Amino acid sequence: MSVLDSIRRQITPVHPEGYVFIAAFFVATLALAWLWSPLGWLGAIATAWCVYFFRDPARVTPLREGLVVSPADGVVSFSGYAAPPPELGLGARPMQRVSIFMSVFDCHVNRAPVAGRVIRVAYKPGLFLNADLDKASEDNERNGIVIESAAGVFGIVQIAGLIARRIVCFVNDGANLSAGDRFGLIRFGSRVDVYLPDSARILVGVKSRAVAGETVIAETAIDEPPRLFRQS
Template sequence: MDVIQSIRNVFVPIHRAGYPFIAAFVAAAVLLGLLWQPLFWIGLILAVWCTYFFRDPERVTPISEQVVVSPADGHVSLVGHVVPPPELELGIEPMLRISVFMNVFDCHVNRAPMRGRIARIAYREGQFQNAELDKASEVNERNSVVIETPQGEIGVVQIAGLVARRIICWSATGDRLEAGERFGLIRFGSRLDVYLPGDARPRVAEGQIATAGETVIAEFGSTASAWPFRRD
């Protein structure tokens, strides 16, 4: 069963946004091969990587209005309370922010962290610095989505990185999303920030690996308390 699951994790559906890029990589490999055969194999390896990059696997999302799931695959790079970006219009009081950094080998399809209605979307031009840096949330190009949830408004920010040059958000203001539902994608390497209100408590630690639509990154509720973590 482990072997079958491993195969399923590799051979998964490809998101349609990747088709033009995959075709371009394959065409480039063929053209380079006409010039010098070893270049074909290099181009083919890059085409395989491009196909893997745009994979869009199914996910099993926990159904609860108390939990927040990761919006992206990657590792948790930042957990703390900060003032949200002004374009979110979520006030000037610090909110819990959990950041998930995606490298070029992570799945880049973004998913809604909670069920709710999109209240507003704000795109902001910016720089393309390393998305792992804390200041990337302020200076980098980004697309901000505010979702009205049963726990209040939350912010989800798609942040471009060093390699990323295109943020895609196919959802629109007024759309209703289920937790774990796909709403966007970033090419190629980037970060997702989630801003949470009230009594949200983190359920992940910096450095932890998160899976979009599955990993619980935070929890609401008066009885929720911070979990301890151990590195080993």
């Protein structure tokens, strides 16, 4: 392996959605530096953060049948039962849900939790409340996709947050996804909810850290007893 190849392996790529923002931050930094050099240093720090925010690292996704992986990097803020949004067409009956809150320091590229076919994409405008609040599931701007898999039907909802003002979805109806595939991105702080079929058993607790495409958040059709959690 050449030195250049080794360096490339250490550099995390930036998602193309971030190019325009990084360019804007860089231009603003030049303008600030021209006005007063200390402001230029502040702009440089903000530009570096913007590059970091739009990072798109490779992930190693476990592929055993029945595994459900996290769709987002962040902290589990909810694990239990909740009614899915009506636009998903999953009915009014409460379903198992795992909510993952992404801070402005988390990677914001979202990944498919299971392999399957996208049977619905539904966007709904709304408010921009703090995504860590439970009512954000009902009131905030959001985009939902429904994936039909061998284990059942899953609903994934991208929810805009207090700072987020743009939800990006890369897939359309009929798309076939593998577990861990990139399906969207939310800019600047947000949340992703996963609605799980009855066959699934949640394996993460509130305040657990999750890594998109890698952390197993649930399993389907398993016989082992439910897991308990404690904070220490």
